[in-house]
Amino acid sequence: MNTSERLKQVMEAKSFNLKTFSEQTDIPYRTLQNYILSGREPSAEALMKLHTQLSINLNWLLSGEGKMFHDTLNTELTEKEQDLINRYRKMSSDTQIAFDVTFKNLTK
Structure with a gap:
């Protein structure tokens, strides 16, 4: 599994469509579209937004190891x-x- 597939998993877990995902992370729609559909790797800035806005575990996002979210607070x-x-x-x-x-x- 690659980063774009894991981003799709985050969208499913949060019940986000691409527009909502863009709004929640403050990452432009087209940029997210490139990450998810074209397999482009997220920039360092985008990775930080994914982590700070949604508490995504960056180790999981990049390697598939660990839990999807850094802390369990947001999932509760x-x-x-x-x-x-x-x-x-x-x-x-x-x-x-x-x-x-x-x-x-x-x-x-």
């Missing part, structure tokens, strides 16, 4: 919870601070 979250976390990670640090303050006030 609902799709809505995962979406919230991904959106939070894409916010600027100022927006994250404002969100944190607002969230704390809402949950008091």
Whole structure:
């Protein structure tokens, strides 16, 4: 099995289509399409996005060894919870601070 086949497995595990996969990882649609359909190897930048946005175990992605995801936290979250976390990670640090303050006030 190669990297493109393992990326397809990630899509299946997350129930993503290519558009959603692109949005969740912040990797351009065409670039992901090349990785998955043409067998092009992901760049270092794309690998980091896959790891940070989806917690994909890069050792597994590149070699097939180990578990698909680095930690089990994301697999225990609902799709809505995962979406919230991904959106939070894409916010600027100022927006994250404002969100944190607002969230704390809402949950008091």
